[in-house]
Amino acid sequence: MEIVRTFADARALGSGRVGLVPTMGYLHEGHISLVDAARRECDTVTVSLFVNPLQFGPTEDLASYPRDPDRDAEMVAAAGADILFAPPLAEMYPTEMLTAVSVADVTEGMEGGLRPGHFDGVATVVAKLFAGLVPDRAYFGRKDAQQLVTVRRMATDLSFPTVIVGEPIVRESDGLALSSRNIYLDPAERTAARSISRGIMAVAGAVLEGKRSGAELELIAAAPVNEEPGIDLDYATLASQDTSASMANLDRPAFLAVAARVGRTRLLDNVHIDLTDTGWTPDVGVRLDEPSILYREA
């Protein structure tokens, strides 16, 4: 694996079908599942590692966002990536950034409503990665469901040839969706956080039992969080996979997204609900058998 610092070097090393896995580093098994998917489907696998200041709000955790570039490099090399693109700030933003990419409507509710400017920052940096690396395919986790909608729409609207692939959530053995921010949680917070995935699993069950009402599914998702002390629900929303618009009934491909705060940490989770040959099919992702790398001793 080559570690490169410039777009030009990363482009020059790519050949055949290029798959991109954009990350902010501090990688875990969720990211590695994206690398695995890219490895199966592409000739060149490029992982980008850049903590993007544009997508953090002024009161958010940019300065303290966890970083471990050496471990990241080992992990993506072991997963079979060809290129680790780890640009310095001066490569990404050599001059004052005057250009912004914004996506309307699909960024309005949920995370977009609670994190003003966040999705503009995401859309802009992903557009830069697509423009500068020219990937054939790009891999994102379904965990950041509204981000996936936003990136898909940006890529379509701007005529990028890049195919956007969404991959299932990876979870701890107790159900907690992997997130680099999970390391902020102390043991009590970690216990409280588990209520989120309990709600998500309950929604998956309810869908399989035939429940279709958005309000009902949202209540099922919210209940375990609302019953748990030490965690505050931001929202539980059934939303369209195409538009992020909230849905009164499950009548199009959807996700039920939950956001909650535990101490100073915001956590997201969701279940995507796809229409397959067997009807509405919940995708709750996959569970690890043992603790993720985030919970292992260094």
Add this chain to the structure above:
Amino acid sequence: MEIVRTFADARALGSGRVGLVPTMGYLHEGHISLVDAARRECDTVTVSLFVNPLQFGPTEDLASYPRDPDRDAEMVAAAGADILFAPPLAEMYPTEMLTAVSVADVTEGMEGGLRPGHFDGVATVVAKLFAGLVPDRAYFGRKDAQQLVTVRRMATDLSFPTVIVGEPIVRESDGLALSSRNIYLDPAERTAARSISRGIMAVAGAVLEGKRSGAELELIAAAPVNEEPGIDLDYATLASQDTSASMANLDRPAFLAVAARVGRTRLLDNVHIDLTDTGWTPDVGVRLDEPSILYREA
């Protein structure tokens, strides 16, 4: 030459170094000079032809903008282009356009001030062309000076690998800068319009004589327009080639841009002032010996 309607077909036909000439059609010798430059420097020359609704204001001339796709195709084929990319609206905007590319600061004065939203429309459609066609080089006329600044900044900020090339203005034998909109001018308006290029030529002379004051150069540009009946000056501004910011003195590469209204037609002209081995060098463009195609009988 192949005429194609989709990004995918245009990409598939390109090989080696790809040069793009983005146009809105109704081509004239100014456009052809861009095709010539691309032909000299690139393996594949792609001309795009699309009247982009996003860059027209609600009171502007989108519906009446001149169109002659058959003549356009003949002209670019004769000039040696390889691909004419003429997408239908459904290829450019298959779904509601939710994504916008905007460039701050450099779009604020001059045209940006008088045509709100215009440069967002330009930046968005050029980003789409760059994303979808992946050109190595793209050719724009120096006539639209602030557009050139905007496109350069957009390409840099979004990490497009595309090199932006600005080519000299092409003029009628009497000095009028070529523009598809010149066909709107009746004979009296055409006479009044000539005052613009008289001012531009006077600025070029004054620069060669050593004048450096922005205010003085702007007065020299404005005088012939202000003295002429039937034409109204919008602005005459000395501005930076990097930022479009107005300049009190000629101390960086600049352009002196003039905009004026003749009847219902807005006309633009400018002289770029480059720093070369011999000092400040005005580029007034080139003159045709005989009337441009815009003034020839069909």
